[in-house]
Amino acid sequence: xxxxxxxxxxxxxxxxxxxxxxxxxxxxxxxxxxxxxxxxxxxxxxxxxxxxxxxxxxxxxxxxxxxxxxxxxxxxxxxxxxxxxxxxxxxxxxxxxxxxxxxxxxxxxxxxxxxxxxxxxxxxxxxxxxxxxxxxxxxxxxxxxxxxxxxxxx
Amino acid sequence: xxxxxxxxxxxxxxxxxxxxxxxxxxxxxxxxxxxxxxxxxxxxxxxxxxxxxxxxxxxxxxxxxxxxxxxxxxxxxxxxxxxxxxxxxxxxxxxxxxxxxxxxxxxxxxxxxxxxxxxxxxxxxxxxxxxxxxxxxxxxxxxxxxxxxxxxxx
DNA sequence: TTCTCTGCAAACGCTTTGCACGGAT
DNA sequence: ATCCGTGCAAAGCGTTTGCAGAGAA
Numbered sequence: 001x002x003x004x005x006x007x008x009x010x011x012x013x014x015x016x017x018x019x020x021x022x023x024x025x026x027x028x029x030x031x032x033x034x035x036x037x038x039x040x041x042x043x044x045x046x047x048x049x050x051x052x053x054x055x056x057x058x059x060x061x062x063x064x065x066x067x068x069x070x071x072x073x074x075x076x077x078x079x080x081x082x083x084x085x086x087x088x089x090x091x092x093x094x095x096x097x098x099x100x101x102x103x104x105x106x107x108x109x110x111x112x113x114x115x116x117x118x119x120x121x122x123x124x125x126x127x128x129x130x131x132x133x134x135x136x137x138x139x140x141x142x143x144x145x146x147x148x149x150x151x152x153x154x
Numbered sequence: 155x156x157x158x159x160x161x162x163x164x165x166x167x168x169x170x171x172x173x174x175x176x177x178x179x180x181x182x183x184x185x186x187x188x189x190x191x192x193x194x195x196x197x198x199x200x201x202x203x204x205x206x207x208x209x210x211x212x213x214x215x216x217x218x219x220x221x222x223x224x225x226x227x228x229x230x231x232x233x234x235x236x237x238x239x240x241x242x243x244x245x246x247x248x249x250x251x252x253x254x255x256x257x258x259x260x261x262x263x264x265x266x267x268x269x270x271x272x273x274x275x276x277x278x279x280x281x282x283x284x285x286x287x288x289x290x291x292x293x294x295x296x297x298x299x300x301x302x303x304x305x306x307x308x
Numbered sequence: 309t310t311c312t313c314t315g316c317a318a319a320c321g322c323t324t325t326g327c328a329c330g331g332a333t
Numbered sequence: 334a335t336c337c338g339t340g341c342a343a344a345g346c347g348t349t350t351g352c353a354g355a356g357a358a
Contacts, residue, residue: 035338054322069340074323076338090246094322094347108288119285131273133302134262141295148287189313189357208347223315228348248322248347312357319350326343333336 018046030083040065041076042085042100051089051097051107051116091116091142110147117147172200184237194219195230196239196254205243205251205261205270245270245296264301271301 023043027034044057052060054073062068077098080086089097091109097116106121123139130136177197181188198211206214208227216222231252234240243251245263251270260275277293284290 033338037339067340070322071324071340072338075340078324088246090244090248092242092244094244094248094250096248096322108285108290110288111291117286117288131262131297132271133305134264134271134297135300135305136262136297137265137299139295139297141293143285143288143290143293145291146289151287151289187312187357191314221315224347225315225349226313229314232349250347310358312355314353314355316353317351320348322346322348324343324345326341328339328341330339331337333334 018043026085030085032079032083032085037065037068037072038076038079041073042080045086045098045100049118051099051118053095053097057098089116089142091144107142108147109142109144110150111144112146112150115147115149119143172197180239184239186233186237186239191219191222191226192230192233195227196234199240199252199254203272205253205272207249207251211252243270243296245298261296262301263296263298264304265298266300266304269301269303273297 020039020043023039023046024034027038027042032038040061041057044061045052048057050056054070054077057073058068058070061073077086077088080100081088085100085102087099087102089099089107091097091107099118101118104121104123106119108117108119109115110117121141123141126136174193174197177193177200178188181192181196186192194215195211198215199206202211204210208224208231211227212222212224215227231240231242234254235242239254239256241253241256243253243261245251245261253272255272258275258277260273262271262273263269264271275295277295280290
């Protein structure tokens with residue numbers, strides 16, 4: 001077998017609502033000054049299931065924060081990535097998507113609608129820390145195909 | 155276990171030299187008109203082990219073909235991808251790399267020098283063609299870390 | 309002639325950089 | 334007063350598009 005794929009998930013990231021206070025504590029714990037924009041951006045990322053692009057986040061957040069600029073989103077996401085609390089996904093198409101779920105999981109991208117889904121997935125224990133002499137630091141597994149919604153519609 | 159990782163590889167793609175005639179036959183078999191530029195681009199891709207970006211290919215090939223333009227490389231690679239004889243890799247950094255090896259394998263990208271290595275890897279038989287209701291068409295597995303050369307140097 | 313390939317130039321879109329303003333300590 | 338976060342404007346860069354000229358059939 002090749003790692004365990006669960007058909008349901010039990011991550012804490014699954015919560016649909018995350019309070020600003022929770023986010024604030026989380027950022028502080030990770031050494032990040034909790035500005036209003038940073039709080040909102042991280043909260044959005046936690047609550048979103050769609051692995052949003054910068055543009056999606058901008059469109060959504062600028063309704064609440066009309067002065068928000070994309071530069072701030074870029075700055076903030078780069079900061080989050082450096083601190084390891086956010087992961088950038090580059091599955092294809094030169095579009096970077098972001099994920100606040102840093103637990104072990106895989107991704108599924110629908111080639112029809114473009115949505116990216118988390119797939120609960122347990123990477124197996126590394127039997128060796130090297131492969132062909134290269135030291136393995138990260139493993140990424142993703143699938144592409146047609147999602148539930150799109151295959152039902154067609 | 156999670157698929158088989160081989161520590162040596164036996165692919166036909168491993169040949170260091172591929173004759174233009176072999177490439178020509180291959181392109182024709184795949185329904186592609188074998189122009190000079192296309193032959194050279196595909197030959198380069200087969201012989202290269204580095205999963206080159208468009209820019210790398212351009213720098214290398216324009217020594218032989220001084221009039222070559224990047225547009226032609228883009229056109230050609232897009233054509234090859236549509237015909238399924240070349241694969242685009244988007245591991246990160248918004249840089250697309252190309253691979254003429256369309257056999258089952260994984261990739262390893264060095265975070266220090268940026269090189270991408272093929273890792274012989276056999277994806278297991280799909281036990282179900284769907285996961286969480288989504289129809290799986292492709293599976294991709296890549297690793298990141300520090301390659302042999304870079305870990306020896308440091 | 310007709311069709312396709314090629315390649316220059318310009319457009320495009322995402323991301324980063326430069327820099328100045330403003331709020332917080 | 335100093336520091337740091339924010340956000341506008343411009344630059345940067347990889348890729349695509351428009352189009353005209355060249356070459357093959």
